Amino acid sequence: MIPISWYLLLSAVLFCLGIVGFLIKRNLITVFMSIELMLNGVNLSFVTFAHMWHNVQGQIFVFFVMVVAAAEAAVGLAIIIAIFRARGTLAVDRIDLMKL
Amino acid sequence: MNEHLYLWLIPLLPFAGFLINGILGARLPKWLVSTVALVAPAASFALVANAAWNVAGGAALPHTEAASYSWINAGMLHVDFSLVLDQLSLIMLLIITGVGFLIHIYSVGYMHDDRGYWRYFSYLNLFLFFMTVLVLAGNVLLMFVGWEGVGLASYLLIGFWFQKTSAADAGKKAFIVNRIGDFGFLIGIFLLLGQFGTLTMSEIATKLAANPAWTGGILTTICICLLVGATGKSAQLPLYVWLPDAMEGPTPVSALIHAATMVTAGVYMIARTHFLFDRSPLALLVVAIVGAATALFAATIGMVQTDIKRVLAYSTVSQLGYMFLACGVAAYSAGIFHLMTHAFFKGLLFLAAGSVIHGLGGEQDMRRMGGLWKKMPVTFWTMTFAVIAIAGIPPFAGFFSKDAILMAAFTQGTAAGKVFWFVGLFTALLTSFYMFRLWYLTFMGKPRSPELHAHESSWTMLGPLVVLALLSLGGGWMGAGRFGAFLGPVIGKKTVEAASTNLEWTLSGLAIAAAVLGWLMAHMLYRRNEGREPLASVPGYTVLTHKYWVDEVYGALIVKPLLTASRFLLEWVVEFAILGGAAWLLGAIMTFSGAILQKWQSGNLRSYAAWLAVGAAVLLLFALATANGMLTHVGMHIGNLHMNWAGH
Amino acid sequence: MHLVLFILFAGLCVAAALNLLLQKHPINSALSLVVVMSSLAVLYLLLGAEFLAAAQIIVYAGAIMVLFTFVVMLLNAGREERTLGSRAAAVLGFPAVAVVLAVIATVILKAQGLGTVSLSDPITSTADLSRVLFRDLLLPFEVTSVLILIAILGAVALARAGNGHPAKRDALVGTARGERTVGK
Numbered sequence: 001m002i003p004i005s006w007y008l009l010l011s012a013v014l015f016c017l018g019i020v021g022f023l024i025k026r027n028l029i030t031v032f033m034s035i036e037l038m039l040n041g042v043n044l045s046f047v048t049f050a051h052m053w054h055n056v057q058g059q060i061f062v063f064f065v066m067v068v069a070a071a072e073a074a075v076g077l078a079i080i081i082a083i084f085r086a087r088g089t090l091a092v093d094r095i096d097l098m099k100l
Numbered sequence: 101m102n103e104h105l106y107l108w109l110i111p112l113l114p115f116a117g118f119l120i121n122g123i124l125g126a127r128l129p130k131w132l133v134s135t136v137a138l139v140a141p142a143a144s145f146a147l148v149a150n151a152a153w154n155v156a157g158g159a160a161l162p163h164t165e166a167a168s169y170s171w172i173n174a175g176m177l178h179v180d181f182s183l184v185l186d187q188l189s190l191i192m193l194l195i196i197t198g199v200g201f202l203i204h205i206y207s208v209g210y211m212h213d214d215r216g217y218w219r220y221f222s223y224l225n226l227f228l229f230f231m232t233v234l235v236l237a238g239n240v241l242l243m244f245v246g247w248e249g250v251g252l253a254s255y256l257l258i259g260f261w262f263q264k265t266s267a268a269d270a271g272k273k274a275f276i277v278n279r280i281g282d283f284g285f286l287i288g289i290f291l292l293l294g295q296f297g298t299l300t301m302s303e304i305a306t307k308l309a310a311n312p313a314w315t316g317g318i319l320t321t322i323c324i325c326l327l328v329g330a331t332g333k334s335a336q337l338p339l340y341v342w343l344p345d346a347m348e349g350p351t352p353v354s355a356l357i358h359a360a361t362m363v364t365a366g367v368y369m370i371a372r373t374h375f376l377f378d379r380s381p382l383a384l385l386v387v388a389i390v391g392a393a394t395a396l397f398a399a400t401i402g403m404v405q406t407d408i409k410r411v412l413a414y415s416t417v418s419q420l421g422y423m424f425l426a427c428g429v430a431a432y433s434a435g436i437f438h439l440m441t442h443a444f445f446k447g448l449l450f451l452a453a454g455s456v457i458h459g460l461g462g463e464q465d466m467r468r469m470g471g472l473w474k475k476m477p478v479t480f481w482t483m484t485f486a487v488i489a490i491a492g493i494p495p496f497a498g499f500f501s502k503d504a505i506l507m508a509a510f511t512q513g514t515a516a517g518k519v520f521w522f523v524g525l526f527t528a529l530l531t532s533f534y535m536f537r538l539w540y541l542t543f544m545g546k547p548r549s550p551e552l553h554a555h556e557s558s559w560t561m562l563g564p565l566v567v568l569a570l571l572s573l574g575g576g577w578m579g580a581g582r583f584g585a586f587l588g589p590v591i592g593k594k595t596v597e598a599a600s601t602n603l604e605w606t607l608s609g610l611a612i613a614a615a616v617l618g619w620l621m622a623h624m625l626y627r628r629n630e631g632r633e634p635l636a637s638v639p640g641y642t643v644l645t646h647k648y649w650v651d652e653v654y655g656a657l658i659v660k661p662l663l664t665a666s667r668f669l670l671e672w673v674v675e676f677a678i679l680g681g682a683a684w685l686l687g688a689i690m691t692f693s694g695a696i697l698q699k700w701q702s703g704n705l706r707s708y709a710a711w712l713a714v715g716a717a718v719l720l721l722f723a724l725a726t727a728n729g730m731l732t733h734v735g736m737h738i739g740n741l742h743m744n745w746a747g748h
Numbered sequence: 749m750h751l752v753l754f755i756l757f758a759g760l761c762v763a764a765a766l767n768l769l770l771q772k773h774p775i776n777s778a779l780s781l782v783v784v785m786s787s788l789a790v791l792y793l794l795l796g797a798e799f800l801a802a803a804q805i806i807v808y809a810g811a812i813m814v815l816f817t818f819v820v821m822l823l824n825a826g827r828e829e830r831t832l833g834s835r836a837a838a839v840l841g842f843p844a845v846a847v848v849l850a851v852i853a854t855v856i857l858k859a860q861g862l863g864t865v866s867l868s869d870p871i872t873s874t875a876d877l878s879r880v881l882f883r884d885l886l887l888p889f890e891v892t893s894v895l896i897l898i899a900i901l902g903a904v905a906l907a908r909a910g911n912g913h914p915a916k917r918d919a920l921v922g923t924a925r926g927e928r929t930v931g932k
Contacts (some may be wrong), residue, residue, distance in 0.1 A: 001750065001751070001864050001865075001866050002750060002751060002754050002794075002864060002865045002866075003862065003863075003864050003865075004862040004863050004864060004865060005856050005857060005859070005862055006754070006758075007791070007795070007865065008856045008862075009853060009856055009857075010758050010761065010762070010791075012849060012852040012853060012856065013762060013765075013849070014761065014762070014765055014784075015852075016845050016848060016849040017762075017765045017766065017768075017769065018765075019841075019845045019848070020769060020841075020842070020845055021765075021768060021769045023841040023842070023845070024769065025769070025777075027774050027825055029774045029778075029816065029819060029820055029823075029825055030768075030774050030777045032816075033768065033774075033777055033778060033781050033816060034768070034769075036781060036808075036812070037765060037768065037781065037784060040784060040785060040788055040808070043788070043804075044788060044791065044792075047791075047792055047795050047797050047800060048795060048865075050795075050797065050872070051795045051796055051797070051865060051869065052862065052863055054870075056872055056876050056877055056880050057880065059797050059799070059800055059872060059877060060877065060880055060881055060885060062797075062800055063800070063803065063877075063881065064888065064892060066803060066804070066807050066808060067892045067895070067896065068892070068895070069808070069812065070807060070811065070812055070896070070899075071895055071896050071898075071899030072899070073812045073815055073816070074815065074899045074900065074902075074903040075899050075902045075903050075906070077815060077816070077819045077903070077907075078902065078903040078904075078905075078906035078907040079906055080819065080823070081819065081822070081823065081906070081907045082906050082907065084823050090823060090825050
């Protein structure tokens, strides 16, 4: 007898914690992990709504999100490795070649 | 007998000539250009003659021909293309097309060696077109179109030899001074429209006639405004300064435009709108003052000029003053009569002067002329006719018209009339004096420039001279006594013959005496002239030779401040401040905003993330705000669906 | 029962997420993330998504997080350094996040008729899921396999030896600061 709004709130909290992590973490890998956290929060809300509407397509969407997250993680980490090779550092603030 | 008089062809044939010569003229052979240019005025003259024949045969006047489509239809303003032929416009058309045709023939000889031959004739035809439109117009706006158009043609023709700076400047001066007058005319048109709601002259006259007690007030203002326009076009004080400079143009142009036709447009306009002027004694007084003052003023300057064309120019200004004086004493028919005779003898004077100049290879200074009566006999005799005519000696034409004016002034009824009469009389003396001075200096005595090999001109130039000479002789007889009656239906009841016969004879005698006196003075001073100026020792001579310094005064008071202010405005305000400032401002905005935005591109991942979060927050807030009213609705909607699915 | 389970695992989730934020060493953050994902798997079970719970453990916690851990160890990412930081992040970011949370929370709390979750709610069977996945959404499913293929290729291409700075070509095991030791 848990109100659905609690699940949704939890999902919102996870999402926002992910954004906070994105903002405050200084290691590139940790930033990437915060993004994964955000994705998880969204997944939770999808599943919640799938339950609420009794519609299995919400879960299918989570399935796809997981697939994409996996692919994204693979490619993203490869990029991080390349960046580390090029710049020698994983500190977010040091990687600022895009500065004008 | 109201048959179609083809009035609309009268302006259109010269216009066609203008188009043909203007567009194709450079490529056509000279004889073709001349033919096209001569056919147009000839055909127009034939049409006018036909109209005159019909009138003589009893055709009804005024004869109106209006186009079926109207020109302006805006609110209460309805203007259409209507051409009206009545006695006044008939006289004017005969003069314009007749004398115009003669001058076209003359020009064929005079401009024969000019490179811009085709251009000259196209402009001349353009002038004829606009002048006929001016005269035939049935409403004030169409007349204004013709008014402006003749100003344009005058500018084009004065500055015909535009490579000469003085000619180009003279053209500009003429146009600009005319413009000042036209401004007054426009104000008058606006006031007319405001007062009467229509610009058709017959309707205005009818409206005025329905209100016989309406005098003065706004009507005076309208008349003064119209007068300002007339002074500009007809070169009266204070807007006469362009006419002497206009002598830079070819001499036939001076004859046609600045003697016979264009400058008379002001007089015509006043006569045409006489029903307005009749209602404002003050305006009439101003007209008379302007006319009389100009007549005297210009005559004094003409006395000391050394350029033959300048003398004639000032003479024109002076004679136009006479016509204005006539209108000012409400003797409009006398003014028109003098207009007609003036067209004859002044046109002849200019053409003959042109013949002299042509024969001397371009020499215009009278001090270097002399003894031409033997070398150029036809020119000599025709010019003599003209000089006697303008001096006002009977039986030549000038006597009758000038006499009519003087008598009208004297019998006007007020003391001002007597003053005007005296000024007119004195000016007649001066006129006779300086014209005979010109005659003696140019033709008599011993030749002062024998090296110039003066020769007589060709018959294309001499033919018109002879015709005009005959008209100068007989023109007066044509009109005396009958002019007023002829123009009566148009101009009003005040006619030429209104006083007792004794007074008539006395005044005429005085006029003749003045003319003869002037001749005698010239005879004594100039008969055996060796080039020295006998008047040089007279006090005030310097003032006269400097033309009362009017041009200098205008230059200092009006032209120079205007030019300085304009230059300042252009260079500093517009160029520097506005344009430069705008350009600088654009650049500065870009640089400044770029500098600000540049800080945004820090390369710092976290600040980018922060801005992303801000964007998301803004979007959410926006969505929340716009969907505010629907929030509870959404909740219920969700609930409903939930319940729908519950049974699934 | 349901409530206890929910509170326990939701609390664990949030605590682990906070731990992720607060830890300095990336490996600790990674392990905290594993905890988050596992508790989320339990929550999925509570919501009746059994297949997804299993997939969450297998794919997310089992594969992706392992990958993260591998990279952390590979790059020898050490403790986080004190860097310049970003003023914009602090000044703008936190309030923005707060606003986002507030708006979403408002919407959720204001919504009416959302319903409840209870243990007796029907569970979505894998058969239902696969029915929809392989019948109605077959094309997206196949496309994702292509996507994974591309991701593999991309990862291989990017992480290959030879990518990046030429001088660091064989610096697969570089130090945190990437300095070349003398004589190598």
